[in-house]
Amino acid sequence: MERYFPRIIDKLLKDRLEAKGAVLIEGPKWCGKTTTAKEFAQSMLLMDQPNMTLQYQQIAELAPGQLLEGETPRLIDEWQIAPSLWNAVRYEVDQRDAFGQFILTGSAVPITFDKAMHTGTGRISRLYMRPMSLYESEESSGQVSLESLFNKENISASSDSGLEDIAFVICRGGWPRAIGLNEKAALFQARDYFDSIISNDISRIDSVKRDKEKAKRLLRSYSRHIATQASLETIRQDMLANHSDTFDSVTMYSYLDALKKIFVIENAPAWNPNLRSKSAIRTTDTKYFVDPSIATAALGIGPEDLQKDLNTMGFLFENLCVRDLRIYADYLDGTLYHFREKNGLECDAVLHRRDGSYGLIEIKLGGDRLINAGAENLKRIASLIDTDRMMKPSFMLVLCGVAPYAYRREDNVYVVPITNLKP
Numbered sequence: 001m002e003r004y005f006p007r008i009i010d011k012l013l014k015d016r017l018e019a020k021g022a023v024l025i026e027g028p029k030w031c032g033k034t035t036t037a038k039e040f041a042q043s044m045l046l047m048d049q050p051n052m053t054l055q056y057q058q059i060a061e062l063a064p065g066q067l068l069e070g071e072t073p074r075l076i077d078e079w080q081i082a083p084s085l086w087n088a089v090r091y092e093v094d095q096r097d098a099f100g101q102f103i104l105t106g107s108a109v110p111i112t113f114d115k116a117m118h119t120g121t122g123r124i125s126r127l128y129m130r131p132m133s134l135y136e137s138e139e140s141s142g143q144v145s146l147e148s149l150f151n152k153e154n155i156s157a158s159s160d161s162g163l164e165d166i167a168f169v170i171c172r173g174g175w176p177r178a179i180g181l182n183e184k185a186a187l188f189q190a191r192d193y194f195d196s197i198i199s200n201d202i203s204r205i206d207s208v209k210r211d212k213e214k215a216k217r218l219l220r221s222y223s224r225h226i227a228t229q230a231s232l233e234t235i236r237q238d239m240l241a242n243h244s245d246t247f248d249s250v251t252m253y254s255y256l257d258a259l260k261k262i263f264v265i266e267n268a269p270a271w272n273p274n275l276r277s278k279s280a281i282r283t284t285d286t287k288y289f290v291d292p293s294i295a296t297a298a299l300g301i302g303p304e305d306l307q308k309d310l311n312t313m314g315f316l317f318e319n320l321c322v323r324d325l326r327i328y329a330d331y332l333d334g335t336l337y338h339f340r341e342k343n344g345l346e347c348d349a350v351l352h353r354r355d356g357s358y359g360l361i362e363i364k365l366g367g368d369r370l371i372n373a374g375a376e377n378l379k380r381i382a383s384l385i386d387t388d389r390m391m392k393p394s395f396m397l398v399l400c401g402v403a404p405y406a407y408r409r410e411d412n413v414y415v416v417p418i419t420n421l422k423p
Contacts, residue, residue, distance in 0.1 A: 021093030043070030131174030173293025
């Protein structure tokens with residue numbers, strides 16, 4: 001039997017099932033939604049079963065209650081194949097008046113809710129699942145928790161991860177089926193996922209046929225602007241360079257919207273703190289993929305290429321860290337943001353919790369010079385915060401790829417390798 005790697009979302013799912021009638025787990029294909037849901041489900045309905053999909057769709061329209069019968073929690077996998085199931089689940093939850101009845105999973109956002117579709121508010125709770133973090137794939141020791149940083153605790157840990165290790169996990173990504181495979185097979189999973197996006201998924205989401213080559217060029221251009229606030233027009237012009245065809249902005253927005261609906265793109269919103277100065281804050285989202293391996297697959301590069309181009313590797317390493325931080329933030333009841341003001345001062349990540357506490361995080365590949373620069377930048381940003389109107393930061397952290405130790409500096413800035421971090 002294939003081993004199940006415990007996921008951070010497990011506890012969140014358990015808690016939601018104890019508090020809501022149904023839970024919807026959304027996220028990209030292959031990130032492990034169904035596998036995790038099966039750990040909790042007592043019965044299941046697999047909507048994408050090839051020889052049954054059409055029959056299930058017909059039953060969902062005529063007698064949806066039949067599909068909901070079974071021991072609870074009942075898993076309905078890829079529910080969006082028959083969107084009418086949404087209302088049926090919502091209605092059944094009301095009728096049963098009990099928690100933990102259904103788990104729905106979906107790797108695409110279905111058609112926009114129309115007037116006949118209830119939002120599910122109060123009945124169906126949503127969870128977002130991403131590919132595996134390094135802690136979940138057991139490539140982070142977890143000796144340092146973000147929770148301990150919020151509590152201002154002393155930390156101590158060591159890491160022996162080198163540049164080669166970091167380059168590999170960037171290119172392999174956090175796809176569960178890639179974990180534990182030999183290098184060649186592991187790296188193939190992300191390339192296969194990329195091919196599936198441009199060949200099928202980007203068109204199948206809304207039955208709009210989209211050009212495979214243009215989708216490939218758009219993803220490649222998006223990859224070249226990863227971890228930046230590049231405008232969409234900049235990305236459009238970049239993808240048209242050296243090509244004679246056209247690709248207007250309306251069409252590009254359609255492609256990008258489809259990529260968001262299949263959970264390929266996950267940008268970071270801007271953080272808007274109270275500052276002492278009147279400095280204008282940039283509100284443009286920072287560009288990221290749900291997993292950095294999508295970018296390396298789009299660019300056609302591997303671990304060796306990254307080690308020869310540390311500038312590119314730095315941007316993709318940031319995407320890796322943002323992926324992990326988002327997973328950890330969900331566990332800590334927080335949200336991840338990016339901060340940048342008009343003069344260029346920026347913070348790669350701000351983890352802001354529901355209780356108002358937050359941490360400032362700079363992401364650096366490694367090296368004393370970059371770590372020192374990151375620490376100084378964090379202190380400059382912290383000095384701008386108007387602490388009469390909001391809390392001061394709970395912690396300042398330089399999150400790095402290659403560093404021998406995790407420690408707290410004399411200026412109270414933490415330095416932690418990503419391979420030591422957990423929620």
